[in-house]
Amino acid sequence: MGTDFWKRFSKNKIxxxxxxxxxxxxxxxxxxxxxxxxxxxxxNLKLVLAPPSGxxxxxxxxxxxxxxxxxxxGSRISLKVGFxxxxxxxxxxxxxxxxxxxxxxxxxxxIMRFVDIxxxxxTFFLILAVIALLEPSIWNIMIIIxxxxxxxxxxxxxxxxxxxxxxxxxxxxxxxxxxxxxIIFVHILPNAMASVLVAATLGVAGxxxxxxALSFLGIGVQPPTPSWGNILTAGKDNIxxxxxxxxxxxxxxxxxxxxxxxxxxxxxxxxxxRLK
Amino acid sequence: xxxxxxxRLISMVPLLIGITIVCFSVMHLAPGSPTDMExxxxxxxxxxxxxxxxxxxxxDKPLYQQYLxxxxxxxxxxxxxxxxxDRRPVARKIIERLPITILINVLSMVLxxxxxxxxxxxxxxxxxxxxxxxxxxxxxxxxxxxxxxLALLLMILFGIDLGWLPISGxxxxxxxxxxxxxxxxxxxxxxxxxxALSAFGGLAGLSRYMRSNMLEVIRQDYIMTARAKGxxxxxxxxxxxxxxxxxxxxxILGLSVPGLIGGSxxxxxxxxxxGMGQLFYMSVMARDYPVVMGILLIGxxxxxxxxxxxxxxxxxxxPRIRVS
Numbered sequence: 001m002g003t004d005f006w007k008r009f010s011k012n013k014i015x016x017x018x019x020x021x022x023x024x025x026x027x028x029x030x031x032x033x034x035x036x037x038x039x040x041x042x043x044n045l046k047l048v049l050a051p052p053s054g055x056x057x058x059x060x061x062x063x064x065x066x067x068x069x070x071x072x073x074g075s076r077i078s079l080k081v082g083f084x085x086x087x088x089x090x091x092x093x094x095x096x097x098x099x100x101x102x103x104x105x106x107x108x109x110x111i112m113r114f115v116d117i118x119x120x121x122x123t124f125f126l127i128l129a130v131i132a133l134l135e136p137s138i139w140n141i142m143i144i145i146x147x148x149x150x151x152x153x154x155x156x157x158x159x160x161x162x163x164x165x166x167x168x169x170x171x172x173x174x175x176x177x178x179x180x181x182x183i184i185f186v187h188i189l190p191n192a193m194a195s196v197l198v199a200a201t202l203g204v205a206g207x208x209x210x211x212x213a214l215s216f217l218g219i220g221v222q223p224p225t226p227s228w229g230n231i232l233t234a235g236k237d238n239i240x241x242x243x244x245x246x247x248x249x250x251x252x253x254x255x256x257x258x259x260x261x262x263x264x265x266x267x268x269x270x271x272x273x274r275l276k
Numbered sequence: 277x278x279x280x281x282x283x284r285l286i287s288m289v290p291l292l293i294g295i296t297i298v299c300f301s302v303m304h305l306a307p308g309s310p311t312d313m314e315x316x317x318x319x320x321x322x323x324x325x326x327x328x329x330x331x332x333x334x335x336d337k338p339l340y341q342q343y344l345x346x347x348x349x350x351x352x353x354x355x356x357x358x359x360x361x362d363r364r365p366v367a368r369k370i371i372e373r374l375p376i377t378i379l380i381n382v383l384s385m386v387l388x389x390x391x392x393x394x395x396x397x398x399x400x401x402x403x404x405x406x407x408x409x410x411x412x413x414x415x416x417x418x419x420x421x422x423x424x425x426l427a428l429l430l431m432i433l434f435g436i437d438l439g440w441l442p443i444s445g446x447x448x449x450x451x452x453x454x455x456x457x458x459x460x461x462x463x464x465x466x467x468x469x470x471x472a473l474s475a476f477g478g479l480a481g482l483s484r485y486m487r488s489n490m491l492e493v494i495r496q497d498y499i500m501t502a503r504a505k506g507x508x509x510x511x512x513x514x515x516x517x518x519x520x521x522x523x524x525x526x527x528i529l530g531l532s533v534p535g536l537i538g539g540s541x542x543x544x545x546x547x548x549x550x551g552m553g554q555l556f557y558m559s560v561m562a563r564d565y566p567v568v569m570g571i572l573l574i575g576x577x578x579x580x581x582x583x584x585x586x587x588x589x590x591x592x593x594x595p596r597i598r599v600s
């Protein structure tokens with residue numbers, strides 16, 4: 001990933017559009033207290049389910065809380081869940097993929113069989129089953145999404161390792177007496193990071209989608225903590241009277257996920273223009 | 277062919293064992309024991325009663341024995357009894373609810389194929405055309421769309437504002453009083469939104485996959501040969517290219533099973549459809565572990581079967597697969 005990458009990246013419209021969205025989201029969640037016009041928890045029973053107006057851009061919810069402010073604060077949840085869950089998936093996926101690809105033979109067979117087994121479970125079922133047993137909290141959600149989402153990354157890293165381990169620089173490292181640990185993590189892994197980066201960007205998008213679906217079903221982030229998913233739950237409960245509760249948070253999810261997907265696609269194209 | 281099927285069946289065995297081990301481990305993640313529900317809620321439960329209950333559920337035995345006993349029971353489809361007040365066998369509860377879930381999934385699968393394949397083929401044949409660009413944008417949006425949100429919007433539009441479609445359940449309140457012909461129409465109207473939405477989730481992926489397949493095939497030498505011997509462009513594309521590009525789609529059929537089954541939780545709970553997904557959701561909310569574990573297991577086994585069927589039909593369609 002050198003100057004060539006940045007040159008292509010800065011000319012790639014898809015990548016730039018994605019970056020803009022992602023950067024904007026970072027700004028919104030970092031400066032949430034300054035951007036949100038109201039306290040997201042402030043209940044105003046005189047202004048319950050008020051439609052969008054000049055003072056409440058996206059209307060108010062069933063407790064009279066400002067929906068726009070709740071959405072601004074909700075962006076923090078999405079960001080946190082997206083990154084922590086993907087981080088967990090990458091660590092598990094990269095380690096297992098590296099070990100499987102580097103050692104080959106039965107180590108590889110056992111790990112890849114385990115991947116096959118995990119892929120048999122409808123991911124959403126597995127997540128729900130684990131949540132049924134644990135408490136639905138933001139930390140549990142992040143961990144569960146991460147722990148059920150590493151299989152694709154394992155396959156990618158393994159594929160890279162099986163070809164990279166035959167290269168001369170690995171032989172050279174072994175010749176000067178580097179340990180397996182050092183060869184795997186210092187010499188080979190950095191060379192396999194490119195495909196992981198793309199998968200990770202798309203993974204953040206997937207994690208955000210999953211979190212919002214879980215929160216929507218009431219088994220994700222619990223109220224009163226605002227998340228885009230649980231505002232939509234209120235939207236469903238008031239579906240016949242308050243369309244704004246359904247419209248805006250979903251739009252936020254759509255744009256965010258779109259942003260990460262575009263960024264991932266842009267990185268892929270810029271890494272290897274032949275793949276296009 | 278038979279040898280291939282047998283080979284695939286044998287390779288399923290370790291996966292099946294793995295699935296049961298994962299299910300069993302997930303089950304034991306639960307803090308406390310499954311009997312807590314009965315003992316803690318019941319002030320009259322004595323220590324003796326608790327022990328007898330533990331013995332009844334084999335909880336006093338070492339873990340590996342518990343696992344073997346559990347596998348022995350699920351092998352004869354005994355998934356235990358639900359914790360809910362009706363105490364009915366889990367297997368029967370699930371089987372009752374399977375048909376509607378399978379119906380919706382099969383219908384949406386058909387819909388996905390009927391729509392996505394022509395889109396993928398046309399956008400590959402007319403690459404970089406306006407049509408290709410528009411479908412490209414549609415695919416990006418489709419990948420990013422939270423389908424439960426789309427469900428809400430369509431419910432508002434068709435259910436509330438326009439009043440064309442019902443938004444909950446699979447039959448109207450006056451279902452029993454409808455004339456025979458109207459009964460089917462009633463069910464169809466209830467199924468339109470759930471089927472359309474669950475199909476939407478798979479559209480983007482398959483049309484993109486079909487497009488790249490088709491682009492790959494068009495580049496092959498045998499297409500050049502077909503063109504060189506003077507076949508019309510129509511025959512080249514729709515006979516020679518399409519057939520080859522369609523082959524790998526069969527595997528997608530198998531791969532999309534877990535996604536569809538998983539998605540049924542969301543759609544069935546939004547539209548109040550009494551299927552397996554809704555049962556799963558309600559059991560998760562009620563901490564009804566035996567039902568949760570039963571459905572988790574069945575979901576995985578259905579996925580495995582989907583993969584097997586896909587692999588076997590792929591091998592039937594493409595003899596090269598059987599050899600390697």
